[in-house]
Amino acid sequence: MKKKFDWLLVLDIVAGVGMVVATGLVFFYAPMEATMGNVQRVFYFHVANAWVGMLAFTLAMISGIIYLRNKRPVWDIVGLASVEVGMVFMLIAIVTGSIWARPIWNTWWTWDPRLTTTTIMELVFASYLLLRQGIEEPERRARFGAVYAIIGFLSVPLTFFSIRIFRTIHPVVVGANEAGAQGAFDMTPKMGLTFAVSLIAFTILFAALTWHRIRLGKRAAAVEEQKMRLAQ
Amino acid sequence: MEGPAETTVYMIAGYAVIFGVLFLYITSLWVRHVNLSRDEATLRDLERDDQS
Amino acid sequence: MLLTVAIVLPIYSILYNLNLLLLPLIGVTLLASWGYVAVGTLLATMAVQARTRDILLPILLFPVVIPLLVAAVKASSAVLGGLPLEELTPWVNILIGYDIIFTAAAFMVFEYVVEE
Structure with missing residues (x-):
């Protein structure tokens, strides 16, 4: 459309390269973990996805607050974009966690506080999308969406602190593990590097995808507006 | 100490999910992009017809 | 909102008084109902304005x-099971934290839900 230099294209390329590098490190550079075997390699992208999901939902809440303050439609588009992208990443985090848990915890799923609260978070934002579906008028949809994103996000600190407040079997990456944690391991420097690169790669990928989704949202809004104009 | 557990299948499943879901999402973005472009073109045509 | 509290709380109290008259239990129910009412009122106000309001x-x-x-159930069972206080406190803390966070949030955003 525009002939202007497109920074998003640059970001796409960086994200693509980052993902290739991260994947390469995970499979060919990081050593095999001594007891868990190859499934431990899921951990790098599992945590990266969960981190990015958190980031996305945080962004959704922040755009909700900004929208309520200045009522500019663009912040509604940003909010919706980050919720959508966040749900994709969080879903991946939950499913990969489950796959990892099967051989390590001997179960696909357990109602561990952290697992439970992560699931609740996913449900909250599924409800967010359903709420938006139920409201026709764009201004009210944006307003209610923003309110629900803020309210829904308040379940996130519960997710984060649950691992420390309650006894849990979910291992923590940063800080000391509780005695009951199963599947914890010490990272070697090579593992640490792989982990850091995975986090960065996914953060860039998140930025690129969200940006694309925001652009799409803006165009969709413009098309809607034009349709309304023509209908009159 | 026993050696590493044989869990390669789970690793493959995990990465299949990661790349599969990402691929699906990017495809959905692409499909929406194509549909929007079509809508935009249709609207442009309509507007031109209105003016003439 | 206060009206809802006034209606809901006696019903809750009566239901639980039938089982056991315990001060900590009433405290737990009060805390839980408070949070429930704070969130429920806000979300109900939004839901009734939507097309799919029933579901x-x-x-x-x-x-x-x-x-x-979860916190209310755990706290109640800790009270009813006569568990030591340190089993109860974390759940009560969650309840209190929930009440404070969601009451404050509900008050801050409520004006955006009712404005036209």
């Missing part, structure tokens, strides 16, 4: 009140 309220409410329900 929307439970969908909106359910994920947000789960931490409250």
Whole structure:
């Protein structure tokens, strides 16, 4: 459309390269973990996805607050974009966690506080999308969406602190593990590097995808507006 | 100490999910992009017809 | 909102008084109902303005009140099971934290839900 230099294209390329590098490190550079075997390699992208999901939902809440303050439609588009992208990443985090848990915890799923609260978070934002579906008028949809994103996000600190407040079997990456944690391991420097690169790669990928989704949202809004104009 | 557990299948499943879901999402973005472009073109045509 | 509290709380109290008259239990129910009312009122106000209002309220409410329900159930069973105080405190802390956070949030955003 525009002939202007497109920074998003640059970001796409960086994200693509980052993902290739991260994947390469995970499979060919990081050593095999001594007891868990190859499934431990899921951990790098599992945590990266969960981190990015958190980031996305945080962004959704922040755009909700900004929208309520200045009522500019663009912040509604940003909010919706980050919720959508966040749900994709969080879903991946939950499913990969489950796959990892099967051989390590001997179960696909357990109602561990952290697992439970992560699931609740996913449900909250599924409800967010359903709420938006139920409201026709764009201004009210944006307003209610923003309110629900803020309210829904308040379940996130519960997710984060649950691992420390309650006894849990979910291992923590940063800080000391509780005695009951199963599947914890010490990272070697090579593992640490792989982990850091995975986090960065996914953060860039998140930025690129969200940006694309925001652009799409803006165009969709413009098309809607034009349709309304023509209908009159 | 026993050696590493044989869990390669789970690793493959995990990465299949990661790349599969990402691929699906990017495809959905692409499909929406194509549909929007079509809508935009249709609207442009309509507007031109209105003016003439 | 206060009216809802006034209606809901006696019913809750009566239900629980039938079982056992315990001060900590009433405290737990009070805390839990408070949080429930704070969130419920806000979300109900949004839900009634939507097209799919019949199914929307439970969908909106359910994920947000789960931490409250879990904490309330755990705290109640700790009281009824006569567990030591340190078993009870973390759950009561969650309840109090939930109440404070969601009451404050509800008051801050409520004006955006009712404005036209």
